[in-house]
Every structure is written in structure tokens, then in C-alpha cells.
Amino acid sequence: MPAFRAVFRKYDKLNESIEENVRAMRVVKSFAREGYEKQKFAAASGNICADFTMLSASSRSTTRSCSCVFIST
Numbered sequence: 001m002p003a004f005r006a007v008f009r010k011y012d013k014l015n016e017s018i019e020e021n022v023r024a025m026r027v028v029k030s031f032a033r034e035g036y037e038k039q040k041f042a043a044a045s046g047n048i049c050a051d052f053t054m055l056s057a058s059s060r061s062t063t064r065s066c067s068c069v070f071i072s073t
Contacts, residue, residue, distance in 0.1 A: 030037045
């Protein structure tokens with residue numbers, strides 16, 4: 001079992017190194033395509049904002065309709 005753990009520790013170090021390299025490539029790629037990345041982020045955050053706005057409005061109308069039903073009974 002100790003040999004197995006030693007191999008996995010080495011494998012973890014290899015994966016960590018690869019992950020750092022991939023992250024660095026993504027950062028460089030993002031700087032090179034800054035305008036595109038900003039547009040992509042703005043679109044994604046706008047979609048989330050719209051979803052929350054829709055959910056918030058929906059929950060308010062549901063609360064109103066439930067309270068109307070509750071009060072009227």
C-alpha cells in the first residue's frame with residue numbers, strides 16, 4: 001500500500017503542474033481576447049440578472065396571490 005500512495009502523490013504533483021499551466025494559458029488567452037471576454041461575461045451576467053429579476057417578480061406576485069387567497073378565505 002505505501003508504494004501505491006507514493007505513486008499517487010507523484011501523480012498529484014504532475015496533475016498540479018498541468019493544472020497550473022492550463023490556468024496560465026487561460027489567463028494569457030483572456031488578456032489577448034479581452035474585448036471578447038468582457039462581452040462574454042456581460043452576456044452571462046446579464047442572463048443571470050434577468051433570471052433573478054424574473055424570479056423576484058414571480059415570487060412577489062405569488063406572495064400577493066397567496067395572501068389574497070389566504071385573506072379571502
